[in-house]
Amino acid sequence: MLKPFSSLIDLSTGFLKDYDNKVERRLSNLKGMFSDNESFESMLASGDTLVYEVFEKKVPEESGQLAHAVTVIYPGKVGIEYFMTKGHFHVKEPTAELYLGIKGQGGIITQDKEGNSQYLDMSVGSLVYVSPYWAHRTVNTSDEPFSFLAVYPAEAGHDYGTIEKMGFPKLVVEQDGQTSLVDNPKFIKKTS
Numbered sequence: 650m651l652k653p654f655s656s657l658i659d660l661s662t663g664f665l666k667d668y669d670n671k672v673e674r675r676l677s678n679l680k681g682m683f684s685d686n687e688s689f690e691s692m693l694a695s696g697d698t699l700v701y702e703v704f705e706k707k708v709p710e711e712s713g714q715l716a717h718a719v720t721v722i723y724p725g726k727v728g729i730e731y732f733m734t735k736g737h738f739h740v741k742e743p744t745a746e747l748y749l750g751i752k753g754q755g756g757i758i759t760q761d762k763e764g765n766s767q768y769l770d771m772s773v774g775s776l777v778y779v780s781p782y783w784a785h786r787t788v789n790t791s792d793e794p795f796s797f798l799a800v801y802p803a804e805a806g807h808d809y810g811t812i813e814k815m816g817f818p819k820l821v822v823e824q825d826g827q828t829s830l831v832d833n834p835k836f837i838k839k840t841s
């Protein structure tokens with residue numbers, strides 16, 4: 650049986666100090682996810698930039714356990730679209746998730762299976778409740794790393810394939826120095 654344990658988020662840097670596992674996502678891992686392919690390819694040609702990292706604590710993937718991880722999204726854009734996570738639905742769809750902004754500025758774009766979408770700004774202390782059934786992707790809208798804590802049922806699982814196929818209904822972009830949401834021309838709405 651898992652004993653109670655603690656870990657430490659350094660609030661001055663936004664990093665989880667004593668993580669068990671780190672996932673690195675580079676540009677090449679996000680191929681096809683940004684809207685502007687030309688900018689993506691030319692950026693990738695000059696280096697496989699680190700886009701985000703996920704620092705995880707290990708807990709058994711079973712009912713009753715709470716998985717938790719700190720994500721750090723680095724500042725940057727592909728074309729006008731901010732650096733972002735891949736985004737996913739949970740495999741066990743009726744599972745919610747709680748996000749807490751730790752450092753920096755960003756936002757979360759969500760969608761349900763009907764293609765409804767909602768964007769929420771995030772800054773230090775923002776507490777976001779991602780309702781069951783809603784896919785979620787976070788973006789860094791600032792010029793410093795954006796860090797947040799995520800807590801979710803350990804058995805939730807991550808379905809990346811659906812998002813790889815359909816995308817999100819909206820893109821989070823910088824236009825005239827402002828963060829804006831624009832329609833994603835490549836979004837594929839689920840028909841069944």
Ligand code: PAN
Pocket residue numbers: 703718720734735736737746785786787799801805807
């Ligand atoms: C988060 C995400 C994390 C990375 O912990 O997994 O921010 O995003 P992707 O998983 O979309 O690459 C979470 O939502 N867990 O369920």
Ligand code: ZN
Pocket residue numbers: 737739746785801
């Ligand atoms: Zn999730």
